[in-house]
Amino acid sequence: MTHLPVTIETEKKIFFHNYARLPIAVTHGEGVWLVGDDGTRYLDMIAGIGVNALGYGDNRLAEAISSQSAKLIHASNLFMMHPQFELAEKLLALSGLSKLFFANSGTEAIEAAIKIARKWAGQFGDPDKKEVLSLSNCFHGRTYGAMSLTAKPKYVDGFEPLLAGTGMINFNDINDLEEKVSIKTAAVFIEVVQGEGGIHRISQPFIDRLKELREQYNFLIVADEIQAGCGRTGTFFSYTQVNVEPDLVCLAKPLGGGLPLSAVIGIEKVADVLTYGNHGTTFGGNPVACAAGIAMINAIHDDHLMENAEKIGSFINDEVLKMAAKHPQILGIRQYGLMIGITVDKEAKYYAGKALEKHVLINATSVNVIRLLPPLVISQKEAQHCINVLDEIFTEE
Numbered sequence: 001m002t003h004l005p006v007t008i009e010t011e012k013k014i015f016f017h018n019y020a021r022l023p024i025a026v027t028h029g030e031g032v033w034l035v036g037d038d039g040t041r042y043l044d045m046i047a048g049i050g051v052n053a054l055g056y057g058d059n060r061l062a063e064a065i066s067s068q069s070a071k072l073i074h075a076s077n078l079f080m081m082h083p084q085f086e087l088a089e090k091l092l093a094l095s096g097l098s099k100l101f102f103a104n105s106g107t108e109a110i111e112a113a114i115k116i117a118r119k120w121a122g123q124f125g126d127p128d129k130k131e132v133l134s135l136s137n138c139f140h141g142r143t144y145g146a147m148s149l150t151a152k153p154k155y156v157d158g159f160e161p162l163l164a165g166t167g168m169i170n171f172n173d174i175n176d177l178e179e180k181v182s183i184k185t186a187a188v189f190i191e192v193v194q195g196e197g198g199i200h201r202i203s204q205p206f207i208d209r210l211k212e213l214r215e216q217y218n219f220l221i222v223a224d225e226i227q228a229g230c231g232r233t234g235t236f237f238s239y240t241q242v243n244v245e246p247d248l249v250c251l252a253k254p255l256g257g258g259l260p261l262s263a264v265i266g267i268e269k270v271a272d273v274l275t276y277g278n279h280g281t282t283f284g285g286n287p288v289a290c291a292a293g294i295a296m297i298n299a300i301h302d303d304h305l306m307e308n309a310e311k312i313g314s315f316i317n318d319e320v321l322k323m324a325a326k327h328p329q330i331l332g333i334r335q336y337g338l339m340i341g342i343t344v345d346k347e348a349k350y351y352a353g354k355a356l357e358k359h360v361l362i363n364a365t366s367v368n369v370i371r372l373l374p375p376l377v378i379s380q381k382e383a384q385h386c387i388n389v390l391d392e393i394f395t396e397e
C-alpha cells in the first residue's frame with residue numbers, strides 16, 4: 001500500500017510529465033466497466049487503448065494467467081516454452097505466414113520489422129537499398145526506428161536526429177507513392193486502418209498500386225496490425241479486407257490479453273534473414289503473456305467476437321448517423337468494426353471531458369476525432385448507453 005495520495009498532484013511530482021492521465025485511480029473492472037477507487041463505474045469505450053478485447057474480469061484469461069504463473073513465469077529464450085509454441089502455431093495458422101518472432105510491445109515489433117526488412121534488402125547487393133517508408137498521418141511507436149516512421153510532429157519534435165533512410169508517402173496519394181518508392185526501397189509500412197491518425201482506411205487503389213510497385217521494385221509490405229488487428233475491425237487481420245498479402249505483420253496491444261506481448265510474423269522469403277544472435281529480447285514471448293494470448297484468441301473465436309465487432313460497430317455507426325442529423329457538431333463517422341472515429345466541430349478533448357463527467361470513457365485523437373475502441377465483448381445495451389450519453393452532451397451544448 002502506497003503512503004502517497006494517488007492523485008494527479010502526486011503524479012505530477014513523482015513521474016516524468018509524459019502522460020496526460022485522467023484524474024481517476026482505477027482498481028478493477030467488470031466486463032466493459034472500469035471501476036475507480038471511489039467506487040465510480042465508468043463505461044470504458046477505450047479498453048486500455050485497444051488492449052482489453054475481452055473487457056475486464058474474464059475468467060478464462062485469469063485462469064490461463066494464474067495456472068501458467070504457478071508453473072513458470074519466466075525462463076528466457078534460452079529455452080523452448082510450450083505456450084510460445086502454441087500461440088505461434090495459432091498465429092501462423094491465422095495468417096498463413098511462415099515464421100514468427102515474439103517481443104513485448106508494439107514499438108519493439110516495428111523495430112524488429114525494420115531490422116528484418118533492411119537485412120533482407122541487403123542481400124541484393126545494393127548498399128542503398130535500405131530505405132524504409134511509411135504513410136503520412138501514421139503512428140508506429142516511440143522507439144527510434146518506429147518514431148522515425150511516425151508522422152505526427154508532436155511525437156517526434158525535439159528527438160532528432162531520426163533514423164537515416166526513412167521517409168513518408170502521402171496517405172492514399174498514388175502519385176506521391178509512385179514518386180517515393182524506388183529500387184532503394186526496402187519496405188513500406190502501412191496501417192490498413194490508421195488509429196492515432198484518426199481512423200482512416202487505406203484506399204483500395206492505393207493498396208493495388210503499392211502491390212504492383214512491390215513487384216517492380218522488390219520491397220516488403222509491412223502491415224502494422226497493432227491497433228487494427230486481433231479481430232477489432234471484424235476480421236482477425238484488417239489487411240484481409242483490402243486484399244493485400246503483407247510480407248511482415250506486426251501485432252501487439254490485445255495479443256497478450258493485457259500482458260505485454262507483441263509479434264512479427266513473416267512470409268517465407270524473409271524466413272532466413274535473422275540468424276543466431278542477430279536479434280532478440282530477454283522477455284519477448286513471456287510464457288504467461290503467451291498463455292493469456294492463447295486464451296484471448298480462443299475467446300475471440302468461441303464468443304464470436306469478430307462478428308460482435310461487426311454488429312455493434314455498425315449499430316454505433318447507424319446511431320451516430322441518426323444523431324448527426326440533429327446535432328450539427330457531428331461532422332462524420334468512420335467505422336471499421338469496433339475501430340470508430342467520430343469527427344466533431346471542435347477539439348475532441350472537450351467531448352472526452354464532458355463524457356468523463358458522465359462516467360463514459362472516450363478518447364480524443366487527431367484533434368477533432370473522438371476515437372472509440374471498446375472491448376470486443378461490448379453488448380448493444382452498453383453501446384446504446386454510450387450513444388445516449390453522447391446525445392445528452394450534444395443536446396446540452
Ligand SMILES: Cc1ncc(COP(=O)(O)O)c(C=O)c1O
Pocket residue numbers: 049105106107108110139140141142191195196224225226227228252253
Ligand atoms: C498502429 C500502432 N503501431 C504501433 C504502436 C506502438 O505500440 P506500443 O505502444 O505497444 O509500443 C501503436 C500504439 O498505439 C499503434 O497504435
